[in-house]
Amino acid sequence: MHFVMYCLDVPGSAEIRAKHVEAHKAYLSAAPFKILVSGPLLEDDNETINGSCFLIEAVDKAQLVNFNENDPFTKAGVWQQVEIRHFAKWRDNR
Secondary structure, eight states, X not given: OEEEEEEEEOTTOHHHHHHHHXXXXXXXXXXXXXXXXEEEEEOTTSSSEEEXXXXXXXXXXXXXXXXXXXXXXXXXXOEEEEEEEEEOOOOOOO
């Protein structure tokens, strides 16, 4: 199944994010599912990070919820909101 995980940062959490970004990347590299696309969300200035977005192939939503609970960004309080939604892929132009 495919999922989108959409995470919004706590306003003013840039320093906390920067402190934990390498641990976050290492944690994602060890994911027990396939992260198809991921990266930071940006403000309109195209520079300021304000969240993260992932397109994931996983067994079920519970797997992602459990994984997210131990993400260094979650534990450090970087994200104020995380939404995990099923995603129906209709087109893939890669």
